[in-house]
Amino acid sequence: MTPVPLRDVMDRDYVGVSESDDLRETVGVMCESDVDAAVVLRGGEPVGILTARRVLERVASKSVEGATVGDVMDDPPTTLRPEATLADAATALGRGDVGHVFVADGTGLLGLVGARDLTAVSRAVVDDVPVPDGASVESGPADDRARENGSGFSEQSVCEVCGGLAGSLTNVNGQLVCTDCQGV
Numbered sequence: 686m687t688p689v690p691l692r693d694v695m696d697r698d699y700v701g702v703s704e705s706d707d708l709r710e711t712v713g714v715m716c717e718s719d720v721d722a723a724v725v726l727r728g729g730e731p732v733g734i735l736t737a738r739r740v741l742e743r744v745a746s747k748s749v750e751g752a753t754v755g756d757v758m759d760d761p762p763t764t765l766r767p768e769a770t771l772a773d774a775a776t777a778l779g780r781g782d783v784g785h786v787f788v789a790d791g792t793g794l795l796g797l798v799g800a801r802d803l804t805a806v807s808r809a810v811v812d813d814v815p816v817p818d819g820a821s822v823e824s825g826p827a828d829d830r831a832r833e834n835g836s837g838f839s840e841q842s843v844c845e846v847c848g849g850l851a852g853s854l855t856n857v858n859g860q861l862v863c864t865d866c867q868g869v
Contacts, residue, residue, distance in 0.1 A: 688770040688771070688772065689770060689771045689806065690767060690768050690769065690770060691765060691766075691767055691768070691769050691770070691771070691773070691774060691786075691788050691796075691798055692767035692768065692788070692795075694771065694798060694802060694803075694806045695767070695788045695795065695796035695797060695798050695802075696796050696797050696798070696799070696802060697795065697796040698796075699720070699722075699723070699724050699794075699796060699797050700714060700715060700718050700720050700722075700723040700724065701723065701724050701725075701726045702714070702723045702724070702725055702726070702735060702754050703725070703726060703727070703754065704725055704727065704732065704733070704753065704754055704755030704758065705753055705754070705755065706753060706754045707752075707753060707754075708740070708743070708749050708752040708753055708754055708756065708757055709749055709750075709752075711723060711735065711754050712740055712749075715735075715737070721736060721737040721784075721799070721801075722734055722735065722736045722737065722783075722784070722785050722797065722799065723735045723754075724787070724794065724797065725754055725755070725758045729793060729794075730793075731761050731787060731789075731794050732761060733754075733755075733758035733759055733760055733761055734758060734759050734760075734761060734762055734783055734785060734787075735754050735757060735758045735759075736759065736783060736784065736785070738784070739757050739758070739759060740757060743756075743757045759783055761787060762777075762781055762783040762785050762786050762787055763777040763780070763781060763786045763787070764786065764787040764788070764789050765777060765786050765787070765788055765789075765798075766788070766789070766790060767788055767789075767790055767795055769788075771803060771806060774786050774798050774803055775803055778800050778803065784799055784800045785797050785798065785799045785800070786798050842854050842861065844861070844862050844863040844865075844866055845860040845861050845862060846860065846862045846863075846866035847863065847865065847866050849863060849865075851863035851864070855867060
């Protein structure tokens with residue numbers, strides 16, 4: 686598979702807000718724009734990110750009355766260059782807790798890539814991959830690895846549904862399950 690550069694998948698149309706903007710009004714703009722994050726800018730320089738998650742945490746713990754974007758925003762997430770790949774973005778997203786990466790070059794911020802974008806693009810790439818006989822994208826191939834490791838001990842794994850040990854697991858809808866739980 687050819688690596689997909691972020692320049693091909695990044696969202697170039699992002700919502701930009703200021704630290705001093707009213708939080709309630711900013712949430713309204715985010716809802717109208719159907720986005721789950723806004724880039725916090727000081728002039729043209731990104732200084733943070735406001736995510737729906739942080740807004741919900743604020744609502745759950747305190748009043749939003751009189752709150753500003755600066756009261757709730759996170760520091761800027763990892764910034765990657767436009768030639769970085771989906772794999773680079775996935776690695777960066779796995780290290781952080783924001784769910785977005787900025788895409789920038791020497792001239793400034795070019796766009797955002799979020800976990801949802803990564804998932805959508807990855808799914809499109811997977812849909813183009815030929816599936817071997819007897820397997821499907823939904824269930825995946827059976828776990829047919831050898832169970833003896835040569836040391837006299839048998840290798841067993843834990844079923845993700847019942848928690849029991851099994852000598853053979855099958856990938857069903859993204860979970861490794863024993864034969865007893867395959868119909869669950």
